[in-house]
């Protein structure tokens with residue numbers, strides 16, 4: 001199955017999943033199984049699957065055929081070349097192709113001058129008015145292609161301007177661009193381009209990143225330290241006619257070498273094999289030549305040969321446009337598409353499905369708990385009622401008094417429960433503060449200040465090291481706090497269980513170790529980037545500022561997801577408590593009501609017992625249904641929704657969180 005087909009299939013699965021999840025939520029709501037934690041869980045699952053984007057980045061020296069390959073794989077359906085691809089430098093700014101339903105088809109361009117300001121690219125994304133917008137007509141491929149030519153636009157600026165924009169550096173003269181006869185320097189006109197089109201694959205969450213030929217100077221730090229490392233797959237392109245050149249190798253080292261397990265998300269393409277098709281050689285000789293080039297390239301990059309895929313993007317595009325099957329085979333494009341499909345999509349799907357399965361498991365436990373309480377309450381009522389059989393009026397009266405007394409005691413114990421929660425909340429607020437944006441900002445402000453100090457050039461590693469070790473310490477402190485909260489929760493839940501025969505269970509503690517690992521990865525990618533060729537640029541204040549901005553956007557993602565996990569953990573504990581308190585109150589109500597009815601002889605005892613039996617049956621059915629629904633995540637019956645009750649503990653915590661934030 002090719003990448004496109006595999007992606008399509010993945011999209012269909014996601015759509016089906018979202019629908020089934022929605023039906024499950026409705027069903028749960030109808031049956032009063034939707035407490036705050038379950039709702040949050042459903043919400044997460046939904047957005048996890050809906051917003052799951054797959055980014056494939058194309059990285060290489062200029063003119064290796066990145067844009068042409070994108071045309072051949074994704075846009076041959078337009079019957080022509082869509083992304084500009086031509087000899088020499090063509091794509092001048094990183095170009096992201098994706099689909100956002102809320103925005104009309106358009107090309108948005110961020111002027112290069114925004115580099116003079118300190119905001120990170122991620123922040124510019126939030127200010128649409130700073131981008132130049134060109135509307136696209138997807139039904140007119142010629143217009144589309146013409147509009148996209150803008151990503152190749154350049155400007156000519158003075159040396160001073162080039163320096164300010166980050167394209168000129170006096171300490172690395174060999175990397176500087178050539179100065180024109182007029183003394184001016186050519187720089188990209190745009191800093192970043194976003195293309196929004198309703199291409200079927202993009203609509204399903206594929207994001208393609210085309211990059212300009214990366215040379216040492218002028219590349220956006222954000223591209224290296226954030227966009228490329230976060231791509232789910234990176235396609236690195238070599239040209240068969242040049243082999244691995246020195247600059248190919250330095251790009252490979254700077255952007256593509258990753259430690260750890262991401263290696264199957266790296267594909268190396270040996271493009272332009274058609275340059276070896278030579279009418280004077282036999283097909284075998286051509287083949288041998290391609291094989292040789294492939295083996296040499298693999299060896300230089302330190303990869304197994306199987307990971308270098310020879311293709312001809314240009315002939316592949318031509319073959320698709322003209323419907324020439326033999327040429328398509330010869331271009332070997334289908335083999336590359338297959339590898340992309342299996343490697344990238346297979347991996348991605350596996351990860352997503354595992355995450356989803358974990359979420360559904362938790363959901364089941366959470367919803368199962370509510371049913372368990374109800375079942376137990378029914379059993380208790382049953383015992384109570386059976387005990388009333390054959391008893392006289394005074395015994396029944398006495399029982400009523402006893403239930404009322406129990407109810408009174410339970411109400412006063414509410415204060416105790418809240419006292420436990422308030423200690424818990426205090427610790428929790430400390431965690432929220434440690435993971436908050438202001439804390440992160442303060443750390444990074446310090447890093448910027450240190451990097452800006454002159455003479456620091458060689459102490460960069462140390463400066464980064466200090467910042468990261470402080471961040472790590474913060475996370476470790478969070479871990480200790482969460483351990484404390486967890487043991488407090490377990491102890492107080494145990495106590496409440498004993499006292500009120502609740503069945504509270506402390507939810508799984510958040511695993512903050514994961515985030516410590518994320519920090520490590522980020523630190524490593526920054527140091528790798530700086531280590532290669534950019535360390536000298538740190539003497540420029542704007543450069544270090546931009547670098548730290550890029551770092552901040554990545555760290556924020558980590559901190560936000562850690563915070564999210566802590567919140568979910570807390571919500572799950574709070575909503576359990578809420579649910580049990582609520583059910584218990586209802587239980588008292590039901591018991592009193594039953595006694596009343598028996599007293600008034602409005603309905604007999606046997607009738608009431610039969611009613612409870614019915615309810616037990618209904619509950620069993622619900623249980624079976626929930627299992628079935630979660631197992632296949634299939635549609636459920638819709639019945640009458642019930643009104644929702646407020647959740648006091650959760651509300652109280654939300655107030656506390658917004659205070660801490």
Ligand SMILES: Nc1nc2c(ncn2[C@@H]2O[C@H](COP(=O)(O)OP(=O)(O)OP(=O)(O)O)[C@@H](O)[C@H]2O)c(=O)[nH]1
Nearest residue numbers: 063064065066067068085086087090091213313314
């Ligand atoms: N013969 C041959 N030429 C190719 C092939 N792929 C791309 N080219 C040509 O190589 C030139 C550069 O291709 P691009 O796609 O613009 O290269 P790029 O890597 O995007 O380059 P930049 O945008 O400058 O970074 C164009 O003239 C393409 O037509 C191929 O498979 N065979």
Ligand SMILES: [Mg+2]
Nearest residue numbers: 066067090091
């Ligand atoms: Mg290009």
